[in-house]
Amino acid sequence: AQKVTQAQTEISVVEKEDVTLDCVYETRDTTYYLFWYKQPPSGELVFLIRRNSFDEQNEISGRYSWNFQKSTSSFNFTITASQVVDSAVYFCALSELAGAGNMLTFGGGTRLMVKP
Amino acid sequence: GAGVSQTPSNKVTEKGKYVELRCDPISGHTALYWYRQSLGQGPEFLIYFQGTGAADDSGLPNDRFFAVRPEGSVSTLKIQRTERGDSAVYLCASSQGGSSYNEQFFGPGTRLTVL
Numbered sequence: 093a094q095k096v097t098q099a100q101t102e103i104s105v106v107e108k109e110d111v112t113l114d115c116v117y118e119t120r121d122t123t124y125y126l127f128w129y130k131q132p133p134s135g136e137l138v139f140l141i142r143r144n145s146f147d148e149q150n151e152i153s154g155r156y157s158w159n160f161q162k163s164t165s166s167f168n169f170t171i172t173a174s175q176v177v178d179s180a181v182y183f184c185a186l187s188e189l190a191g192a193g194n195m196l197t198f199g200g201g202t203r204l205m206v207k208p
Numbered sequence: 209g210a211g212v213s214q215t216p217s218n219k220v221t222e223k224g225k226y227v228e229l230r231c232d233p234i235s236g237h238t239a240l241y242w243y244r245q246s247l248g249q250g251p252e253f254l255i256y257f258q259g260t261g262a263a264d265d266s267g268l269p270n271d272r273f274f275a276v277r278p279e280g281s282v283s284t285l286k287i288q289r290t291e292r293g294d295s296a297v298y299l300c301a302s303s304q305g306g307s308s309y310n311e312q313f314f315g316p317g318t319r320l321t322v323l
Binding site: 136142183197 | 252315
Protein backbone atom coordinates (compact mmCIF):
# COMPACT_ATOMS: atom_id res chain seq x y z
CA ALA A 93 0.00 0.00 0.00
CA GLN A 94 1.17 3.51 -0.65
CA LYS A 95 1.88 5.94 2.13
CA VAL A 96 3.19 9.49 2.44
CA THR A 97 4.67 10.87 5.64
CA GLN A 98 5.28 14.51 6.42
CA ALA A 99 6.90 14.41 9.82
CA GLN A 100 6.84 18.17 10.37
CA THR A 101 3.33 19.18 11.35
CA GLU A 102 4.18 22.85 11.86
CA ILE A 103 7.13 25.08 11.00
CA SER A 104 7.53 28.71 11.92
CA VAL A 105 10.17 30.93 10.31
CA VAL A 106 10.90 34.60 10.01
CA GLU A 107 10.58 36.24 6.63
CA LYS A 108 13.62 35.79 4.34
CA GLU A 109 14.70 32.58 6.02
CA ASP A 110 15.04 29.44 3.93
CA VAL A 111 12.85 26.51 4.91
CA THR A 112 12.71 22.85 3.84
CA LEU A 113 9.60 20.73 4.08
CA ASP A 114 10.24 17.01 4.29
CA CYS A 115 8.30 14.26 2.52
CA VAL A 116 8.95 10.52 2.71
CA TYR A 117 6.90 8.03 0.74
CA GLU A 118 6.31 4.29 0.49
CA THR A 119 5.23 2.41 -2.61
CA ARG A 120 5.70 -1.01 -4.19
CA ASP A 121 5.38 0.38 -7.70
CA THR A 122 8.43 1.15 -9.78
CA THR A 123 6.53 3.82 -11.69
CA TYR A 124 4.82 6.55 -9.74
CA TYR A 125 4.37 10.29 -9.51
CA LEU A 126 5.00 12.67 -6.68
CA PHE A 127 3.28 15.99 -6.19
CA TRP A 128 3.34 19.01 -3.94
CA TYR A 129 0.23 21.07 -3.32
CA LYS A 130 -0.23 24.30 -1.39
CA GLN A 131 -3.38 24.98 0.63
CA PRO A 132 -3.61 28.65 1.61
CA PRO A 133 -6.09 29.83 4.25
CA SER A 134 -8.76 30.11 1.55
CA GLY A 135 -8.73 26.31 1.44
CA GLU A 136 -8.26 25.58 -2.26
CA LEU A 137 -5.44 23.17 -3.10
CA VAL A 138 -2.97 24.67 -5.55
CA PHE A 139 -0.72 22.43 -7.63
CA LEU A 140 2.98 23.23 -7.34
CA ILE A 141 4.93 20.43 -8.99
CA ARG A 142 4.76 16.89 -10.39
CA ARG A 143 7.74 14.55 -10.64
CA ASN A 144 7.82 11.04 -12.09
CA SER A 145 9.82 8.25 -10.54
CA PHE A 146 12.29 8.06 -13.40
CA ASP A 147 13.31 11.69 -13.21
CA GLU A 148 15.56 12.35 -10.26
CA GLN A 149 16.75 15.72 -11.44
CA ASN A 150 16.23 18.45 -8.94
CA GLU A 151 13.98 21.25 -10.06
CA ILE A 152 14.01 24.94 -9.33
CA SER A 153 11.19 27.36 -9.98
CA GLY A 154 11.86 30.84 -8.70
CA ARG A 155 12.20 30.63 -4.92
CA TYR A 156 10.98 27.03 -4.88
CA SER A 157 13.16 23.97 -5.34
CA TRP A 158 12.58 20.26 -5.01
CA ASN A 159 15.00 17.47 -4.14
CA PHE A 160 13.90 13.98 -5.20
CA GLN A 161 16.01 11.08 -3.89
CA LYS A 162 14.79 7.60 -4.73
CA SER A 163 17.44 5.99 -2.54
CA THR A 164 15.82 7.49 0.56
CA SER A 165 12.25 7.67 -0.84
CA SER A 166 12.16 11.37 -0.19
CA PHE A 167 10.85 14.36 -2.11
CA ASN A 168 11.72 17.47 -0.13
CA PHE A 169 10.61 21.00 -0.90
CA THR A 170 12.67 24.10 -0.14
CA ILE A 171 11.47 27.68 -0.14
CA THR A 172 14.29 30.19 -0.38
CA ALA A 173 13.93 33.65 1.13
CA SER A 174 10.47 32.89 2.51
CA GLN A 175 7.72 35.50 2.38
CA VAL A 176 4.60 36.01 4.45
CA VAL A 177 2.51 34.96 1.44
CA ASP A 178 4.12 31.53 1.64
CA SER A 179 2.19 30.86 4.84
CA ALA A 180 -0.03 27.88 4.10
CA VAL A 181 -0.36 24.16 4.59
CA TYR A 182 1.76 22.18 2.15
CA PHE A 183 0.90 18.65 1.12
CA CYS A 184 3.06 16.04 -0.51
CA ALA A 185 1.17 13.39 -2.49
CA LEU A 186 1.87 10.14 -4.35
CA SER A 187 0.12 8.53 -7.30
CA GLU A 188 0.91 5.04 -8.49
CA LEU A 189 0.72 4.11 -12.16
CA ALA A 190 -1.03 0.82 -11.43
CA GLY A 191 -4.68 0.77 -10.55
CA ALA A 192 -7.87 2.08 -12.07
CA GLY A 193 -7.04 5.72 -11.73
CA ASN A 194 -4.47 8.08 -10.39
CA MET A 195 -5.89 8.61 -6.94
CA LEU A 196 -3.61 10.77 -4.86
CA THR A 197 -2.40 9.62 -1.48
CA PHE A 198 -1.61 12.67 0.60
CA GLY A 199 0.62 13.17 3.57
CA GLY A 200 -0.72 14.84 6.68
CA GLY A 201 0.56 18.22 5.61
CA THR A 202 3.02 20.74 7.05
CA ARG A 203 1.70 24.08 8.23
CA LEU A 204 4.22 26.79 7.41
CA MET A 205 3.98 30.12 9.19
CA VAL A 206 6.17 32.90 7.93
CA LYS A 207 6.34 35.84 10.30
CA PRO A 208 7.26 39.35 9.16
CA GLY B 209 -11.31 29.61 -17.87
CA ALA B 210 -13.53 28.43 -15.05
CA GLY B 211 -12.07 26.11 -12.50
CA VAL B 212 -13.73 23.33 -10.52
CA SER B 213 -16.75 24.60 -8.64
CA GLN B 214 -18.53 23.04 -5.70
CA THR B 215 -21.85 23.81 -4.12
CA PRO B 216 -22.80 24.52 -1.47
CA SER B 217 -19.67 26.00 0.09
CA ASN B 218 -21.03 25.22 3.53
CA LYS B 219 -23.66 22.75 4.64
CA VAL B 220 -24.94 22.31 8.17
CA THR B 221 -27.23 19.40 8.82
CA GLU B 222 -28.55 17.33 11.66
CA LYS B 223 -27.51 13.80 12.46
CA GLY B 224 -29.53 11.30 10.48
CA LYS B 225 -30.35 13.64 7.59
CA TYR B 226 -29.54 13.14 3.91
CA VAL B 227 -27.20 15.53 2.07
CA GLU B 228 -26.07 16.05 -1.51
CA LEU B 229 -22.87 17.79 -2.49
CA ARG B 230 -22.34 18.95 -6.05
CA CYS B 231 -19.21 19.23 -8.16
CA ASP B 232 -18.83 20.96 -11.53
CA PRO B 233 -15.52 19.90 -13.08
CA ILE B 234 -13.48 21.83 -15.60
CA SER B 235 -15.10 21.55 -19.01
CA GLY B 236 -13.65 18.67 -21.01
CA HIS B 237 -12.09 16.88 -18.07
CA THR B 238 -13.04 13.22 -18.21
CA ALA B 239 -11.72 12.23 -14.80
CA LEU B 240 -13.38 13.37 -11.59
CA TYR B 241 -12.36 12.62 -8.00
CA TRP B 242 -13.89 13.10 -4.58
CA TYR B 243 -11.73 13.44 -1.49
CA ARG B 244 -12.55 14.09 2.15
CA GLN B 245 -10.38 16.27 4.36
CA SER B 246 -10.84 16.12 8.11
CA LEU B 247 -9.53 18.93 10.28
CA GLY B 248 -5.75 18.98 10.45
CA GLN B 249 -5.30 16.09 8.03
CA GLY B 250 -4.53 15.56 4.38
CA PRO B 251 -7.27 14.79 1.88
CA GLU B 252 -8.33 11.15 1.65
CA PHE B 253 -9.55 9.57 -1.57
CA LEU B 254 -13.20 8.56 -1.80
CA ILE B 255 -14.12 7.78 -5.39
CA TYR B 256 -12.92 8.25 -8.97
CA PHE B 257 -15.02 8.59 -12.13
CA GLN B 258 -13.80 8.13 -15.67
CA GLY B 259 -16.64 9.48 -17.77
CA THR B 260 -19.96 8.35 -16.32
CA GLY B 261 -18.73 5.27 -14.51
CA ALA B 262 -17.18 4.93 -11.09
CA ALA B 263 -13.82 3.35 -11.92
CA ASP B 264 -12.67 3.13 -8.31
CA ASP B 265 -14.90 3.55 -5.25
CA SER B 266 -12.56 1.84 -2.81
CA GLY B 267 -12.29 4.94 -0.65
CA LEU B 268 -15.98 5.24 0.23
CA PRO B 269 -16.13 4.54 3.98
CA ASN B 270 -19.43 2.64 3.98
CA ASP B 271 -22.68 2.17 2.09
CA ARG B 272 -24.12 5.46 3.38
CA PHE B 273 -21.91 7.18 0.81
CA PHE B 274 -22.76 7.14 -2.85
CA ALA B 275 -21.78 9.25 -5.85
CA VAL B 276 -23.07 9.65 -9.38
CA ARG B 277 -21.98 11.33 -12.59
CA PRO B 278 -24.83 10.55 -14.97
CA GLU B 279 -23.74 12.61 -17.97
CA GLY B 280 -20.01 12.48 -17.49
CA SER B 281 -19.75 16.04 -16.26
CA VAL B 282 -21.38 17.18 -13.01
CA SER B 283 -21.10 14.81 -10.08
CA THR B 284 -23.12 14.53 -6.89
CA LEU B 285 -21.86 12.97 -3.68
CA LYS B 286 -24.73 11.67 -1.58
CA ILE B 287 -24.57 10.86 2.10
CA GLN B 288 -27.43 9.09 3.81
CA ARG B 289 -28.16 9.06 7.54
CA THR B 290 -25.37 11.49 8.27
CA GLU B 291 -23.28 11.02 11.40
CA ARG B 292 -21.21 13.53 13.34
CA GLY B 293 -18.08 11.76 12.10
CA ASP B 294 -18.98 12.73 8.53
CA SER B 295 -18.15 16.35 9.34
CA ALA B 296 -15.27 17.37 7.08
CA VAL B 297 -14.43 19.33 3.97
CA TYR B 298 -15.36 17.40 0.84
CA LEU B 299 -13.09 18.21 -2.07
CA CYS B 300 -13.70 17.54 -5.72
CA ALA B 301 -10.96 17.43 -8.35
CA SER B 302 -10.90 16.90 -12.09
CA SER B 303 -8.22 16.09 -14.64
CA GLN B 304 -8.00 15.76 -18.38
CA GLY B 305 -7.44 12.02 -18.21
CA GLY B 306 -7.24 9.29 -15.63
CA SER B 307 -3.52 8.72 -15.79
CA SER B 308 -1.15 9.22 -12.93
CA TYR B 309 0.66 12.05 -14.62
CA ASN B 310 -2.47 14.14 -15.14
CA GLU B 311 -2.57 17.07 -12.80
CA GLN B 312 -5.68 17.19 -10.66
CA PHE B 313 -7.35 20.57 -10.29
CA PHE B 314 -9.20 20.99 -7.02
CA GLY B 315 -12.33 22.90 -6.19
CA PRO B 316 -12.76 25.05 -3.07
CA GLY B 317 -14.56 22.26 -1.21
CA THR B 318 -17.83 21.92 0.67
CA ARG B 319 -17.56 22.17 4.44
CA LEU B 320 -20.07 19.73 5.91
CA THR B 321 -21.02 20.03 9.56
CA VAL B 322 -23.23 17.39 11.11
CA LEU B 323 -24.75 18.49 14.42
